[in-house]
Amino acid sequence: MGGQVWLTALGVSLLTLLGLLLRPWHSVTIPPSVQPAPLNRTGDGIRFKYDSSCDMQLNAGGWVGISHVSCEPSTKGVATCGPGHSDNWQWSAAAVKCGAQRTTRSQLQGALRNRWVVVAGDSITRFFYAALLRALTDDESQQVVFGHQDFEHDLDDNVRLTFRWAPYAENLTHILQAWTAHSEAPTSVVMSAGLWHMLHITDALGYQQTLGNLKSAASRFMSAQPSSRQPYLSLFSISEVYPPKFKTEEKRAHMTLGEVDAYNRAIMNSSVLVPSGPLHLLDMHHLTQGCGPACTHDGLHYSNATYDAAMQIWANHLLLSLSQETSRKLMLG
Numbered sequence: 001m002g003g004q005v006w007l008t009a010l011g012v013s014l015l016t017l018l019g020l021l022l023r024p025w026h027s028v029t030i031p032p033s034v035q036p037a038p039l040n041r042t043g044d045g046i047r048f049k050y051d052s053s054c055d056m057q058l059n060a061g062g063w064v065g066i067s068h069v070s071c072e073p074s075t076k077g078v079a080t081c082g083p084g085h086s087d088n089w090q091w092s093a094a095a096v097k098c099g100a101q102r103t104t105r106s107q108l109q110g111a112l113r114n115r116w117v118v119v120a121g122d123s124i125t126r127f128f129y130a131a132l133l134r135a136l137t138d139d140e141s142q143q144v145v146f147g148h149q150d151f152e153h154d155l156d157d158n159v160r161l162t163f164r165w166a167p168y169a170e171n172l173t174h175i176l177q178a179w180t181a182h183s184e185a186p187t188s189v190v191m192s193a194g195l196w197h198m199l200h201i202t203d204a205l206g207y208q209q210t211l212g213n214l215k216s217a218a219s220r221f222m223s224a225q226p227s228s229r230q231p232y233l234s235l236f237s238i239s240e241v242y243p244p245k246f247k248t249e250e251k252r253a254h255m256t257l258g259e260v261d262a263y264n265r266a267i268m269n270s271s272v273l274v275p276s277g278p279l280h281l282l283d284m285h286h287l288t289q290g291c292g293p294a295c296t297h298d299g300l301h302y303s304n305a306t307y308d309a310a311m312q313i314w315a316n317h318l319l320l321s322l323s324q325e326t327s328r329k330l331m332l333g
Contacts, residue, residue, distance in 0.1 A: 041289075046261040048237060048268065048283050054098035055274055058316050059283040061091040061100075061309075063290050076101040079312035080305050087291060089309035103315045108135055111319055113157040116185075120164035120172055121192035123301065124239055124284065128190060128314075129163045131307040135315075136161075162186070167196035169210035176217040180224045185231065188318060190282070192236035194263050195255070195300070202254045208266035215272040215279070222278050232321045234314060235272065235279040238263045240289040245299030255300070260285070282314055 050056040064078065069088045071081040077096050080088045091100040103111075119129040130144045136155055144163075145151040153161045166172050172191050179185040193214075197207045218233055225231055238260050246252045264285055267273065273281050287309055288295070288302050295303045 041257060045257060045289075046264045046268075046285075048264070048281060048286065053275075054095075054320060055280060055317065057092070057094045057098050058100050058313055058320070059281060059286060060095045061089055063087045064090050071102075078102060079309045085305040085308075086295065086303055087305055089287065089290075089305065099320070100316050102312055103135075103319070105135060107319075108315055109157050109159065111315065111322060112136075112159045114159075115187040116160040116162070117188045117190070118162045118164060118186040119190045120166045120175055121190075121236070122165075122167040122195055124195065124236060125190060125192040126163060126165075127301060127307045128192075128236075128310055129161065131304065131311040132161065134304075134308070135311055166191075167193060169193040169197070169207065169214045173210070173214045173217040176214070176221045180217070180221045185221070185225060187229065188232045188234075190234045190236075190314060191279070192284070194238045194267075198238070198259050198263055199251060199254050202259065204259065204262035204266045207263055208270050211267065211270035211272045215270065215277045218272075218278040228325075230325070232318055233279045234282045234317065235267070236310075237267060237281060237283050237285040239284045239287075239300070239302070242293045242296055242299040245293070245296060247298065251299070280317055282310060282317070284310060287313075 048056075048059075050060055061079070064087070066088055067086055068083060069075050069078050069081040069085075075081055077100070078088050078090045079102055081102065117132070119125045119132070126144060126146070133142060133144060133153060136159065142153050142155070148165050148167075150165055151163050155161065164175060166175055172193055176189075194207060197203070197210070201207075222230060222233070241255050241257065241260055243252050243256060246255065271277050272279050287306055291302060291306055293299075295306060
């Protein structure tokens, strides 16, 4: 009798598990608002508030807790797919209403044809660059160069990718000022700066002031470009950190959760982001905090899935911008 009960319970458990494994991926929905607080925090800390605009809502979503998602049309609401991911990120219902979907290689190549994309900043943007390169080519000769240096790739469809090592906001300001003074300028710029300032200067108010200068330089840069081809400028929020995995005392002392909140608050208060400023938010803090400590090997840099998701969010932002640009041209005749 006891054996029959045990076997019946085991059968029910196996059927339940099988049902979970066979359920369609697009039915997996975990709204960000109900995600548990990260393991290394007692609360959520500072979070960027998303208004109803699609520009902000495209950042909204959550990690589904599933290691493999098939790369099929039915799963297009999940930003990441395929083998090699420990978790995958899915857009919220609000983002999907804005048209959010995983872009294919051909779609991304089409959007970037004859365009110059510059990724400028610190190691976080370098990992983003690697994700963008992975999405565009399988050519193993096209590799990211590690270290504090610039590099570039020329790809099919006249797609030009450039990485600029610029770990401080002042570096980004100088780069934008240089482009403003020259005729050749990129069509898209992805930027990240803050972690080096946090580590070596540790002054969130000072960081906010440098963002004010970046805002001014970005506005002048935009004004210097043709109205028919306005560059798309993005800024990363500060990634979450997990101090127990840091390998140096300097990082443990300066790169705290409190400083992460202070630096993200500085971004909010600087008015550098749309709609008050010219830069579009790519919320790396939301992505990395949601993925949690298991996604980072050193407390600072995260899994490929994190940057693949960031790249997909950026691609959707870009496609939205191109659609709006096309609409403006049609209205102008």
